[in-house]
Amino acid sequence: MSVAPRPNFGAVTGYAGNTVSVNVPPPTVTPLATGVDRREQILLHLFSTLKSVPGFATYWRDRGEVPPEDPETKAPLLPAAIMLDGKEQVKVATTLLRSYGTRVPPMEVTLLPQVWVVLMPAKNVTNVGQGEALSAFRIAILKAIVTDDNLVALLGGNGEIEYRGSETDMQSGSSLLGQMRLDFALTYALNPAEF
Numbered sequence: 001m002s003v004a005p006r007p008n009f010g011a012v013t014g015y016a017g018n019t020v021s022v023n024v025p026p027p028t029v030t031p032l033a034t035g036v037d038r039r040e041q042i043l044l045h046l047f048s049t050l051k052s053v054p055g056f057a058t059y060w061r062d063r064g065e066v067p068p069e070d071p072e073t074k075a076p077l078l079p080a081a082i083m084l085d086g087k088e089q090v091k092v093a094t095t096l097l098r099s100y101g102t103r104v105p106p107m108e109v110t111l112l113p114q115v116w117v118v119l120m121p122a123k124n125v126t127n128v129g130q131g132e133a134l135s136a137f138r139i140a141i142l143k144a145i146v147t148d149d150n151l152v153a154l155l156g157g158n159g160e161i162e163y164r165g166s167e168t169d170m171q172s173g174s175s176l177l178g179q180m181r182l183d184f185a186l187t188y189a190l191n192p193a194e195f
Contacts, residue, residue, distance in 0.1 A: 119178030130178040
């Protein structure tokens with residue numbers, strides 16, 4: 001895994017969940033007819049937890065690249081915290097649980113969200129303070145997520161919060177702008193009976 005010279009957060013635009021307003025309407029969420037989408041509950045809570053970390057100008061979910069300032073108001077948009085939903089994987093293959101026949105049995109799945117920290121680019125190549133700022137945001141985000149009792153409750157009795165590491169653009173062959181990706185794995189029970 002290497003950090004791209006200019007990380008591309010994807011083509012999906014998000015909405016601001018912070019003090020800066022933008023001209024992108026929030027997405028419309030159609031509630032399920034019945035049941036519970038535990039994955040979305042976990043992601044909503046994770047984003048809420050991320051928004052509790054102070055020091056960011058903006059907070060985003062599933063947002064593409066963020067410019068340093070709002071083009072209309074000139075308000076700073078960086079530093080930004082961006083949460084990407086990531087992937088979801090089955091932890092144990094259901095083919096091992098043949099006793100359920102053709103029905104999908106309850107299973108453990110793991111969400112793999114990514115949290116990006118994007119700093120305001122330094123004014124010159126010395127990048128004074130950029131590494132220290134990334135480290136400070138990293139520890140604040142880790143503390144908020146791994147000690148979140150409500151997140152633990154959402155994940156359930158067999159749930160797990162795993163921090164899988166981070167990667168910055170502060171390395172050779174990269175952009176050196178002050179960006180960091182933190183990788184998490186959140187395991188929970190997916191029970192079709194809840195749908």
